[in-house]
Amino acid sequence: MREDMTLYKDEMRVWSxxxxxxxxxAMAGLATMVNQxxxxxxxxxxxxxxxxAPQLVGGPEKLVIGIxxxxxxxxxxxxxxxxxxxxxxxxxxxxxxNAPGSTQSLEEMEQSALAELGNVIGSCYxxxxxxxxxxxxxxxxxxxxxxxxxxxxxxAVVEIVQESDDVFVSETTFGTEDxxxxxxxxxxxxxxxxxxxxxxxxxxxxx
Amino acid sequence: MLTECAPVDSILSPxxxxxxxxVGLGEVQVTRDPEVVLASFGLGSCVVxxxxxxxxxxxxxxxxxxxxxxxxxxSSTYPGKYADSGTAHLIRGLEGQGAxxxxxxxxxxxxxxxxxxxxPDSLLDVGSKNVAAVQAALERxxxxxxxxxxxxxxxxxxxxxxxxxxxxxxxxKNVTIQL
Numbered sequence: 001m002r003e004d005m006t007l008y009k010d011e012m013r014v015w016s017x018x019x020x021x022x023x024x025x026a027m028a029g030l031a032t033m034v035n036q037x038x039x040x041x042x043x044x045x046x047x048x049x050x051x052x053a054p055q056l057v058g059g060p061e062k063l064v065i066g067i068x069x070x071x072x073x074x075x076x077x078x079x080x081x082x083x084x085x086x087x088x089x090x091x092x093x094x095x096x097x098n099a100p101g102s103t104q105s106l107e108e109m110e111q112s113a114l115a116e117l118g119n120v121i122g123s124c125y126x127x128x129x130x131x132x133x134x135x136x137x138x139x140x141x142x143x144x145x146x147x148x149x150x151x152x153x154x155x156a157v158v159e160i161v162q163e164s165d166d167v168f169v170s171e172t173t174f175g176t177e178d179x180x181x182x183x184x185x186x187x188x189x190x191x192x193x194x195x196x197x198x199x200x201x202x203x204x205x206x207x
Numbered sequence: 208m209l210t211e212c213a214p215v216d217s218i219l220s221p222x223x224x225x226x227x228x229x230v231g232l233g234e235v236q237v238t239r240d241p242e243v244v245l246a247s248f249g250l251g252s253c254v255v256x257x258x259x260x261x262x263x264x265x266x267x268x269x270x271x272x273x274x275x276x277x278x279x280x281x282s283s284t285y286p287g288k289y290a291d292s293g294t295a296h297l298i299r300g301l302e303g304q305g306a307x308x309x310x311x312x313x314x315x316x317x318x319x320x321x322x323x324x325x326x327p328d329s330l331l332d333v334g335s336k337n338v339a340a341v342q343a344a345l346e347r348x349x350x351x352x353x354x355x356x357x358x359x360x361x362x363x364x365x366x367x368x369x370x371x372x373x374x375x376x377x378x379x380k381n382v383t384i385q386l
């Protein structure tokens with residue numbers, strides 16, 4: 001059995017279809033929460049060297065707000081929703097029913113609103129994948145972090161680099177029509193996640 | 208020794224003639240060019256180790272990700288990934304460029320806990336474990352730590368001037384300090 005993250009074409013197709021199902025469901029959850037239509041602007045599945053992972057969210061020093069959760073169960077991995085701070089504040093205004101421009105900082109109430117968003121998006125994403133494959137995937141409570149993008153990415157990357165020099169990531173950019181609520185949704189599976197979903201889908205032999 | 212200092216952008220102005228070499232996650236860089244500034248950006252739980260010999264102006268930086276690789280082989284792509292093997296790799300590199308172990312001193316920064324607990328159990332406190340592992344590795348090698356800025360809950364960027372041994376740390380809170 002291969003322990004590395006390299007995927008063959010068939011395996012990539014399986015993962016791609018699953019990721020799309022998960023993201024569709026996650027964005028539907030987000031649309032319901034902000035009561036606006038959400039468009040998926042781009043979806044890519046990439047294998048990037050670990051040192052380049054912070055570039056996925058704007059570069060290591062860029063100040064961002066990340067909603068971070070892990071998942072466990074039949075497989076493990078990391079989910080990260082990343083927004084520029086001013087965009088996150090606009091989303092908080094939508095979630096709390098505030099006038100646009102009301103939110104200017106990330107206090108306890110604002111963090112709770114974003115954590116709830118993370119709960120909904122994370123659960124929707126994982127449910128779609130778990131239902132497709134008959135697996136159990138459970139999200140952790142989300143953590144809402146305002147920090148340098150590199151510092152936030154460290155959390156996920158540190159676990160992956162124990163097993164692999166590369167990080168495999170599903171990256172989705174999305175936004176509302178008026179572009180007020182846009183962001184990047186990253187799913188960073190562990191090596192075991194990829195192995196398990198490919199075994200469940202029958203593409204890779206179980207050992 | 209921690210002192211607040213001018214914003215790093217003004218220190219790195221074009222008139223400063225400094226060439227910045229970025230040391231990415233798990234990488235090790237060694238130089239004998241005194242004009243070089245080694246830098247590492249957006250560290251969370253990772254720890255940067257800067258070691259230098261002021262007599263020969265040989266200096267280097269490693270960007271540590273995890274405390275120890277145990278029995279795992281050290282990746283040639285990321286020789287600085289683990290505190291133990293990464294620190295040893297850096298010291299060997301410095302010696303190879305003419306630095307003397309007896310004159311080497313170290314400054315370290317990083318090891319923050321950016322999340323409030325949403326982590327796989329195996330990675331709880333990885334920042335403080337990284338700091339402890341780097342301290343232990345330097346002690347084993349007989350290299351004193353003359354300054355540090357570790358722990359806390361925010362990310363950091365670090366610049367290291369090989370010529371003077373000066374280290375500047377800027378946090379996500381935009382506080383800039385000199386080590």
